[in-house]
Amino acid sequence: MSVPIFGHVGTARPGDLFESRLELSLHRQHRPRQAGICATQKEGAESIVLSDKYEDDEVHEDYILYTGHGGRDPESGKQVTDQTLTDANLGLARSEATGRPVRVYRKVRTSSNGAAFRYEGLFRVTSHQFTTGKSGFGVFRFRLEPVVVMPSEPLPYGLPDLLDDASSTAQEAAPRYEATTSRLIRDTAVTRQVKTMYKYRCQMCDTQLQSPSGLYAEAAHIKPLGAPHHGPDVLANVLCLCPNHHVLFDLGSFAIGQDLALIGLPGRLHYKPLHQLGAEFLAYQRQHIHLRTASKAVASSNDE
């Protein structure tokens, strides 16, 4: 069993082409020869391959929506059941929590009309969604964004390519790389308004953090901004949270019921009557962001 490698492998850099899945595997770029996701539940995903097999994948200029694993008929390749939060899907959810870089490879046509796999570079999982795919069955979709390497930041790196250096003992070495994850904290008129309304107290735990320059809280969008969620930046869609509950909410650890009781955590949402929360946003988060255990995830399409 070899150690997972996060970051670039060997001298491979974005744009490099590999002839086949076998070649990707031999160079330890993407080790499994068939599976599209190379991940463990504990460490998260180290690499994924985008082929044309998942109809819900979307590649955009500045992000990728990548469909999770499972639920397809092995013969026809069609989606025939809901995906569950297990195995590789749990691995991609782990990557969202750790912020570690994921290598992305994509199947492309070559000029000779053959196929090759292009290394697209390092990406981070920045959000997730449990949604109904084109097939009508529930699928996980993960949003991946390219890792921006800042001038002052060391390049995230992985291990040497084993084929480049036969004497390497990389197989036994600890995974070496360095990465910086950033948690996005949005600051808009609306987010300032919700913090003022709650006097910077967390709507989950009532914590009020005091910094030397004043109070500190974060505003969390219930239905997230940006694709694939496209939640609005309005007061009905934001909560005032402490950083702890903000992280847990975004990672899908808990949700808020119609009666404002928390789901997945004890307690209720603290709530001011002037704060007209949007029931549709709370429902969206319950259905699409809140991650239940595997058995519950299957049942989640029946939620409301």
Next chain:
Amino acid sequence: MSVPIFGHVGTARPGDLFESRLELSLHRQHRPRQAGICATQKEGAESIVLSDKYEDDEVHEDYILYTGHGGRDPESGKQVTDQTLTDANLGLARSEATGRPVRVYRKVRTSSNGAAFRYEGLFRVTSHQFTTGKSGFGVFRFRLEPVVVMPSEPLPYGLPDLLDDASSTAQEAAPRYEATTSRLIRDTAVTRQVKTMYKYRCQMCDTQLQSPSGLYAEAAHIKPLGAPHHGPDVLANVLCLCPNHHVLFDLGSFAIGQDLALIGLPGRLHYKPLHQLGAEFLAYQRQHIHLRTASKAVASSNDE
């Protein structure tokens, strides 16, 4: 009293030149005609001017070290007492907490050997330091980093330039802009090690956050990485914290005494004997990062 403006003002963009402080003020780029920092304690700093008056300022390619306000003799311009955490200095500390963009203007020589003020663009305050300046007196230094506008991110913007549009009622309008702050979470072999060592429990409050894909904690460098601190990425210099205590620690809300009792918060550091914490790193954080109230800040140079 006009409303503070965060983000670009009018059509001014990085590289634009302004003839004088008066012109900067008339265009609402940097409103005070003398003070180098335009800030309120509540909202933080909206703009600063780098002149040649503070001997401890440093301009680097990818960051600026900006000296806080005060402690200089009005006649000679020399630093004659310690700076205190009051007024504009508290405003810059507030900017670190809110993450809002600060406009930076810099005095430059023109080809005709005159002086002008160049708009350097939007920056964020990313860390602070209370240190002994060249004068031998205590000064605050704030690290400012350029705001990187991502392709998918709306450009942070401010209000129209009043001189561009005389009919504008901008003076009364609420501050409009949108910004995304990112909190950097580092992920290295050392940060993974400390999280494993403490089983993802916060060394301050013993909280263990459970996400659907596993435990969540953050590693905090005691003496921060990067300039001006240059702390090392070693186990002796990291703590395993929950996001709440990580934010408070970085903002200087509390420190850890030699006896591991917390300073500025009740309680003691949870600590495993195998974790050989560096006393020198704890001392650095106490002296240079921990922000006391004004009267205590003056006394801080006598700390150990």
